[in-house]
Structure formats: structure tokens, C-alpha cells
Amino acid sequence: MQKRVIAVCGKGGVGKTAFTTLLTKVITEDQSAGKLLVVDADPALGLHYALGRGSIKTIGTVRDEILRVAEEGNRQAQEELADRVDYLTAQVLDEGKDFSFLAMGHMDSKGCFCSVNDLLKGAIGYLTGEFDTILIDGEAGIEQINRQVVENIDTLIVVTDSSLRGMKTISHIKEMKDQGLLPFCKRLCVVFNRTKNDVSKLEAFAKELNLEVLGCVPGDDELEAFDSEGRTLLELPDSNPAVRGAQDIWKKI
Ligand SMILES: Nc1ncnc2c1ncn2[C@@H]1O[C@H](COP(=O)(O)OP(=O)(O)OP(=O)(O)O)[C@@H](O)[C@H]1O
Ligand SMILES: [Mg+2]
Numbered sequence: 001m002q003k004r005v006i007a008v009c010g011k012g013g014v015g016k017t018a019f020t021t022l023l024t025k026v027i028t029e030d031q032s033a034g035k036l037l038v039v040d041a042d043p044a045l046g047l048h049y050a051l052g053r054g055s056i057k058t059i060g061t062v063r064d065e066i067l068r069v070a071e072e073g074n075r076q077a078q079e080e081l082a083d084r085v086d087y088l089t090a091q092v093l094d095e096g097k098d099f100s101f102l103a104m105g106h107m108d109s110k111g112c113f114c115s116v117n118d119l120l121k122g123a124i125g126y127l128t129g130e131f132d133t134i135l136i137d138g139e140a141g142i143e144q145i146n147r148q149v150v151e152n153i154d155t156l157i158v159v160t161d162s163s164l165r166g167m168k169t170i171s172h173i174k175e176m177k178d179q180g181l182l183p184f185c186k187r188l189c190v191v192f193n194r195t196k197n198d199v200s201k202l203e204a205f206a207k208e209l210n211l212e213v214l215g216c217v218p219g220d221d222e223l224e225a226f227d228s229e230g231r232t233l234l235e236l237p238d239s240n241p242a243v244r245g246a247q248d249i250w251k252k253i
Pocket of ligand 1: 011012013014015016017018019042193194195217218219220221223224227228242
């Protein structure tokens with residue numbers, strides 16, 4: 001089976017986490033997708049709520065633990081560190097029947113801890129290697145995704161609502177891609193979220209930018225109600241229009 005890495009990005013609040021969850025639902029219902037890993041790469045976290053997972057152990061806490069041992073200077077503990085990184089990282093993985101979940105958490109570096117980052121990267125690579133499909137919910141920027149989670153992204157999905165600022169974000173990312181600043185990302189496409197009936201203006205905008213449109217997820221009251229009640233979006237019925245939008249999008253990925 002060919003391995004696939006899909007990352008979701010876009011301006012704050014456009015619906016990245018909601019869309020990632022809808023896509024998770026659709027992918028878990030597709031046998032051909034193989035083993036799925038869903039990653040929360042947003043330091044603010046929150047995807048685990050939408051996915052109905054309780055765990056908030058993160059790679060960031062492992063990193064803190066490693067840094068603490070490294071700084072305390074106990075020679076033996078330092079030597080054992082390399083072995084423990086794999087173990088600690090594996091413990092962060094929240095395995096489930098339909099998919100596994102990994103939260104990155106805070107990864108900001110104070111000073112240079114390149115060796116720690118290298119150790120972590122190795123451990124994350126080892127973990128992600130076990131999966132066929134990797135789906136990443138990013139923060140507003142996209143820079144951190146490839147530095148910290150994976151080397152390459154097959155499909156980078158920029159989510160936008162119909163606001164001008166959301167649109168500006170996609171044109172900015174497209175410019176970066178055109179300038180060769182995203183060499184780690186193969187395919188760049190856009191998903192329109194919270195659409196109302198007429199999407200022709202949005203499609204015209206994407207066409208002008210020469211951007212591939214994967215599809216639309218309509219604005220949906222049921223989805224919003226689930227979110228505000230803290231219910232996982234995985235439980236939305238298959239007949240829900242937003243779920244159907246995600247199904248069509250998955251076919252194009
Ligand atoms: N298609 C939709 N229909 C109705 N409500 C939606 C839809 N998509 C997202 N929302 C609502 O919009 C709000 C923001 O969505 P979400 O948290 O997914 O955005 P985000 O891009 O992940 O935000 P952040 O940048 O803070 O991580 C949530 O309250 C969510 O329920
Ligand atoms: Mg989010």
C-alpha cells in the first residue's frame with residue numbers, strides 16, 4: 001500500500017480541526033486507507049476533543065522530560081536517554097480500534113537543542129512509519145509541520161472560509177509554493193469550509209490563483225451544535241451535509 005501524508009492548514013478559526021475530524025471519520029470508513037494516524041500539530045491542542053479522545057500526553061512533554069535529564073547532568077541518565085526517547089514517544093501514541101492519535105504539543109525551542117530534536121525526530125519517524133495514512137491538523141502556519149512531524153507531505157490542504165483574510169492566506173501559501181519555498185509538499189489544494197449555496201465566487205478566486213479545489217464543506221448547524229455540546233464530530237450521521245462534503249473531498253485525495 002502506498003503511504004500517504006495529508007496535512008491541513010489555514011488561517012485561525014476557519015475550521016481546520018472540524019475538517020480534520022470529518023476527514024478522519026470518512027477515512028476510517030474506507031478499508032483501502034489502511035492504518036490511520038491522526039496528528040494534532042497545533043500547540044494549542046484541541047483535536048482530541050473533536051475526536052473524542054481523552055489523552056493529552058504530548059511529544060512536547062517528552063521533550064521537556066529529555067531536556068530536564070540533559071540539564072541535570074547525571075551522566076548515566078544522559079547515556080540512557082537515547083533508549084528512553086523511543087519508549088517515551090511510543091507512550092504518547094494513543095492507539096485506538098479505528099485510528100491512532102498523536103499530539104505534538106509545545107515544541108518551542110529555547111536555545112539550540114538540536115541533538116534532542118534529532119532524537120525526537122528519529123523516534124517520531126519510527127512511530128509514523130507504522131502507518132499507511134497520516135492526517136495532520138496543523139496550526140495556522142505550515143512551517144512546523146515538516147520540521148517536526150514528517151519529512152514530506154503528499155497533499156497539503158489549505159482550508160478557508162469565504163472571508164477575504166482566509167482567501168489572502170491561500171494566496172500567500174500559493175505564492176510560497178510557486179517560489180519553491182515548500183519543497184517538502186507535493187500537491188497543494190484548497191477546501192472551502194462553511195460555504196453557503198453559491199460557491200462560484202470562491203471557485204473563480206481559486207481558478208485565478210491556479211489552485212486545485214478539492215471541494216466544499218457546507219456551513220452546518222448540526223456540526224456546530226455537536227461542537228458546542230462537546231460531542232465528537234465522529235458521531236455525526238453519514239447523511240449530514242458536512243460529512244457528505246468530506247466524503248466527496250476524500251475521493252479526490
Ligand atoms: N462547516 C462548518 N459548519 C458549522 N460550523 C463550523 C464548520 N466548520 C467549523 N465550524 C465551527 O467553527 C469553529 C472553529 O472551527 P475549528 O475549531 O475547526 O477551526 P480551526 O481552524 O481548527 O481553529 P484554530 O485555528 O483555532 O485551530 C468551531 O466552533 C466549529 O464548530
Ligand atoms: Mg484547530
